[in-house]
Amino acid sequence: MKILVPVKRVIDFNVKVRVKSDGTGVDLANVKMSVNPFDEIAVEEAVRLKEGGKATEVVVVSIGPAKAEEQLRTAMAIGADRGILVKTDAPTDLGGVEPLAVAKMLKALVEKEKPDLVIMGKQSIDDDSNQTGQMLAALLGWPQGTFASKLNIESGSLKVTREIDGGLETLSLKTPAVITTDLRLNEPRYAKLPDIMKAKKKPMETIEPSALGVDIAPRLKIVKVAEPAKRKGGIKVKTVDELIDKLKNEAKVL
């Protein structure tokens, strides 16, 4: 079984973004960039399937700037076998190429690479859209197992447990299928130095979006980017009695 894992270069989750003062976007200059955390979980899951003898090859793909090669190398250090970079010059500060166009490019890559499974993050922590996996599944006519917290592969089908608002739901899906990861699917390993070194020598292919025949012109125009309304600072109370008094008589929420 071959697995394709898309990974995205995004702001590191520990960094708080700054909105540009002219309201055109956010400032990513000199900001630490990482693999989108959900994608890291996807890579880890695919690599575990390979280590467990269920998968034969793990291919990682990133659609983004030339520097996204760093994130592909990180994924290969975790254990992916090779990488494909679809190099675009779309501005990345508001999420880069839109989800629909990304899904179309991934579809073209799936048709070329013929994986049996695509495992990807449920959302990227920059534009927070939570769309690409569902869109890819739709375009391919494949089933989808979104927000996965458990994955069981059987022959010809798989069982996926999903985190939903009411609790957990388990679905049976035919393969090929698209899976999107939630936080509890696994805990990604830290790549060890020898693996980081090995990853540098793994095969990397760079292609242009035009090679995939997809129109990536945005459908959404960014009118403005602003900071959210700030909460006005509060106070510290000293005792439980004071807290109860404030909640009852000042805030009037009790």
Added chain:
Amino acid sequence: MAILVLAEHDNKTLKPATLNVIGAAKKLGGEIHVLVAGAACGAVADAAAKCEGVAKVLKADNSPLEHQLAEDIAPLLHEQGKNYSHILAPATTHGKNVLPRAAALLDVQQISDVIAIHDAETFERPVYAGNAIATVKSSDKIKVMTVRPTNFDAVKNSGGSGVVNEINTATPNTLSSFAGQELSKSERPELTAAKIVISGGRGVGSKENFAIIEKLADKLGAAVGASRAAVDAGYVPNDYQVGQTGKIVAPDLYIAIGISGAIQHLAGMKDSKIIVAINKDGEAPIFGIADYGLVGDLFQIIPELESKI
């Protein structure tokens, strides 16, 4: 042109989030139709027809739709949705699962998590865990969007007089099937609709200790939430998680107990009316957004609060 709203329901009752989405639809202008897809969901269709502002309910009532799988609902939205100017669903796990699949079939770039509507094609949505708000204008013919229920007023669930039209549904999909579920059972109000939410974090320390949070919640008739750390550690089930990648809440009162206040957590609760933070670390970032902070050991504070409140 009319607006189509995907109803959130469990075949028995219409979920309140739907009322907020209908509220958002009213701001767009145009006739409002509601799609109720499920099995033996007649009562839900009738309830939707009674909601303020609803002109028509499309009822797809068919046993294979019982679990509302994306592979069945998205084609239905695709087929029905072509005749609408806007298709809306709540930004719940169900809406997030189904709507992008329908959007791709319609060749539309969906707009996720809409928090404000400027006009029929211009919307605000949070990005970067709500640390920036983007105003976007869509050039697609149909606008497909998930809506944050907490940002729009609910319409009344009475007074409407919509007609219910049965629609034929295609044959069930052969790609996916339901295999089971484990739903959290609770007598408490639903997290996203509660007036008071009491959340615990890693500081609570264990599943057993969470009982003190639950006791306080029950005294106040509140819902219980949690940080990701508390969920990951197994103190509470996944559906308690509040945050960027969990549930978005905006109650009148949010009490964060033993939660440090990471941006991913704040993204899910910072629109609450009043925020209280209880933490032993006076420097914890949660105090930066709390209206009332109390520094101290939660194991002393919470039982005292519970007994006095």
